[in-house]
Amino acid sequence: MSSATKTQVGIIGGGPSGLLLSQLLHLRGIETIVLEKHSREYVLGRIRAGVLEHGFAALMREAQAGDRMDREGQIHEGFYIAHDGIRQRVDLKALTGGNTVIVYGQTELTRDLYEGRDRLGGVVIHNAEDVQPHDIDTSRPYVTYRQGDETARIDCNFVIGCDGFHGVSRQSIPKDGIRTFERVYPFGWLGVLSRARPVSPELIYAKHERGFALCSLRSPTLSRYYIQVPLTDTVDDWSDEQFFDELRRRLPGDVSEAMITGPSIEKSIAPLRSFVVEPMRYGNLFLAGDAAHIVPPTGARGLNSAASDIYYLYHALVDHYTKRDDSGLENYSRRALTRVWKGQRFSWWMTTLLHRFPDNSPFDQRLQETDLAYLFSSQRALASLAENYVGLPF
């Protein structure tokens, strides 16, 4: 059995990037179909990012999916860097002239986008197997997929690859059509989501000789904690008790004493990687979000970099359909990459500043210590950190 459908924009991947783009385009009268490999429950079960820039929040509101984020998201005006037994605050609001970030979980944001798609009658096809873009270097690209015994074909003007790092879109581009840039870090983050009051109302990034740690949160009753672990570790190597003991060791005394722990709801290890593909377009296939770039989560840039891609792509597609102006599409890759690389630089710098690198020489260690000492001795250095953390303009 096979079927064929037409749409204007075929979107591969029903994560935040794909859903946001589809919702924004729909509201401007542009047809989309989203193909998602997994079930909705599976997508909503993934615990990932939690710190949003205001540029992202503005897009959520424009997509008519920002009401709950505005009600339940928490505005954070600063965060702490802990080192050598002390905590120093980075006052984002003061350092940036009034900018802040919003703490709101990616899971909740994705749920809001799905509800937005349902409300408008948007088409999101779940459990789409063997999704494959075709003829992407022509003006008549199409995407095929399978659901059970049925294969289907979607003809479209553009294919947008929002299918994450392991997706099929980037892999469909011939090897000589793109260039990749990559750094793999020799450690990962073991993350625990715990139903307990967060130890601090603001995030604490901790540098420690035993390794990095982060105290984050999703809500006033949901804590998200991370510790740096070797890549050889598995989740089974860490009981809740061992995890919290190690976390406490890496935090200043007053913080570890104040910590209330609860059973873990989710526990996972994420390897740390920097990755960029250039260009972010091949013919009529456009890549966005994690399909085109990955950052280590240290600077909270991953989801926010995806949002700026969607901003550029959304406006480029609207200009194409409403003004017959293709300059946005032609410039998409260059504009998106300019901002992506700034996010890469910042994430690499934060990671380098705060982690323990197993092969660091004593010279490297002194440089790392000096980088941190310089940061807290210079308002200009702190302002640069804050400007990047709240998000550079789109």
Ligand SMILES: Cc1cc2nc3c(=O)[nH]c(=O)nc-3n(C[C@H](O)[C@H](O)[C@H](O)COP(=O)(O)OP(=O)(O)OC[C@H]3O[C@@H](n4cnc5c(N)ncnc54)[C@H](O)[C@@H]3O)c2cc1C
């Ligand atoms: C474990 C983990 C922790 C993270 N923590 C943070 C954090 O703390 N802060 C931060 O800023 N960022 C974090 N990130 C990064 C952030 O979650 C991503 O940047 C964000 O999810 C990117 O959204 P996306 O829609 O581009 O990609 P994804 O969220 O990866 O969505 C891609 C979608 O495409 C689907 N898909 C994949 N292959 C196919 C296919 N062949 N066909 C159809 N569909 C397909 C997937 O199922 C998925 O739903 C984390 C990422 C991971 C993996």
